[in-house]
Each structure stands twice: as structure tokens, then as C-alpha cells.
Amino acid sequence: MSRAMELAREAEAAGEVPVGAVVVKDGKVVGEGWNRPISTSDPSAHAEMIAMRAAAQALENYRLLDTTLYVTLEPCAMCAGAMVHARVKRLVYAATDPRAGAAGSVFNIVQHAALNHRLEMTAGVLAEDCSALLRRFFAARR
Secondary structure: OHHHHHHHHHHHHOOOOOOEEEEEEOOEEEEEEEOOHHHHOOOOOOHHHHHHHHHHHHHOOOOOOOEEEEEEEOOOHHHHHHHHHHOOOEEEEEEOOOOOOOEOOOOEHHHOOOOOOOOEEEEOOOHHHHHHHHHHHHHHHO
8 A cells, every 4th residue: 555655646746636556466566557637638547547457468468366456545436347347356445535435435336246246345554644645635726
């Protein structure tokens, strides 16, 4: 999660919402990313999506079997759906997103019984640090 926080700071430095994500397989980072929708004019350029794309390229497989995705903010519906389709094994996130969270706060796509894959999930890892980073970012923009 500390690497994801470093990546979130990269996003912040670029004027993006400070969210970072890391995909790990067998103890090794295989993909990482930070939010880039503004700089890339791409609404799908969330940290998790970028990290999963990088991991898929590194593993040469669109299925991210036996991977763990670490992210500083609870994933949205788009990212949660992509995690299910990619068969990410485990999700670890820091701060909850009470407005758009799709891993338990508003929705729970990553563990929805109607879907053919469900992720193991751990929430709240370094939550206060990640929440503080987000609060400072949005306070500075107001």
C-alpha cells in the first residue's frame, strides 16, 4: 500500500485526484498506475485500470489470476467490474468512497453473488493516511 500511496502523490503532482494502484503476483509488482483521466482525456484512466493494463501486458494474459490489487481509494463500479472480469484474486484498499465505492460502500460488485467471480477483500489498510491525502487535495481545490 505504501507504493500505491507514492503513486497517488504522483497523480496529485500532475493535478489528478490522488489515487494510486499496484498489482502484485507472487510477491512481485507486475503493474502500477495512478489516476490520469484529466491528462489523457480518458475517462477510463483510473489508477486501477492503468495498473491492470500494465499487469496484463507484463503477464501476457488478460486474466490476472492469483494477483492482489492494492489501491488507495475504494474502486468505482468501472474498476470493480474490470477486476471481476480480469479475475483478480484479492483487493486491498485504503479509504472508502461513500459516494461511488463499489467494494462495499455503495455497491459491492467485487463480491456480488450474481457474478461468476468474487474477490477476496481487505479494506482500511492505511485508510487514515490515504483519506488525509484526498481531503488535503480537495480542500486545496476549493
